Amino acid sequence: xxxxxxxxxxxxxxxxxxxxxxxxxxxxxxxxxxxxxxxxxxxxxxxxxxxxxxxxxxxxxxxxxxxxxxxxxxxxxxxxxxxxxxxxxxxxxxxxxxxxxxxxxxxxxxxxxxxxxxxxxxxxxxxxxxxxxxxxxxxxxxxxxxxxxxxxxxxxxxxxxxxxxxxxxxxxxxxxxxxxxxxxxxxxx
Numbered sequence: 248x249x250x251x252x253x254x255x256x257x258x259x260x261x262x263x264x265x266x267x268x269x270x271x272x273x274x275x276x277x278x279x280x281x282x283x284x285x286x287x288x289x290x291x292x293x294x295x296x297x298x299x300x301x302x303x304x305x306x307x308x309x310x311x312x313x314x315x316x317x318x319x320x321x322x323x324x325x326x327x328x329x330x331x332x333x334x335x336x337x338x339x340x341x342x343x344x345x346x347x348x349x350x351x352x353x354x355x356x357x358x359x360x361x362x363x364x365x366x367x368x369x370x371x372x373x374x375x376x377x378x379x380x381x382x383x384x385x386x387x388x389x390x391x392x393x394x395x396x397x398x399x400x401x402x403x404x405x406x407x408x409x410x411x412x413x414x415x416x417x418x419x420x421x422x423x424x425x426x427x428x429x430x431x432x433x434x435x436x
Contacts, residue, residue: 274301275312276327281320283327293330295353318348326352335360342368343380350384358384366392374404375413379420382427394427401428 276283290297325336346361378393
């Protein structure tokens with residue numbers, strides 16, 4: 248292992264330990280019943296959204312509590328772990344929700360890791376949701392993978408409950424997915 252890689256690994260371990268210990272934490276992240284102590288400096292250094300939140304006169308900056316209403320506790324823990332260690336967690340069924348959170352907080356490397364995981368898990372029932380997720384969060388590689396997958400099994404995908412749910416809950420994004428399905432496939436490079 249190179250010296251630079253060793254320093255990076257050690258820093259990730261040290262920051263991960265700081266997160267686990269909670270020493271000096273001055274902000275609490277709250278998602279549902281989950282409350283996690285964190286350090287403003289670490290959050291601000293890693294996320295442009297947290298940086299802006301703490302640099303301005305916001306409720307979060309003054310009260311020391313950030314309520315995150317659009318993720319569950321396990322996803323918040325994964326997000327915070329990534330912020331401290333810059334190591335993507337083991338992604339399984341939380342990848343779509345974590346992708347959304349990574350996009351919201353400007354964590355592009357985590358977003359890319361989640362994008363790859365969602366693409367690797369494409370199935371007939373989940374393809375519409377994955378395509379909508381990709382369009383909503385501007386994920387070009389996931390969009391391409393989902394469109395390619397749906398093209399290969401169009402009738403099966405469009406007959407699923409997942410497609411019907413996407414039509415009801417995200418019609419504007421599904422319209423974009425349909426438009427992309429109508430375009431000629433990209434030429435292989």
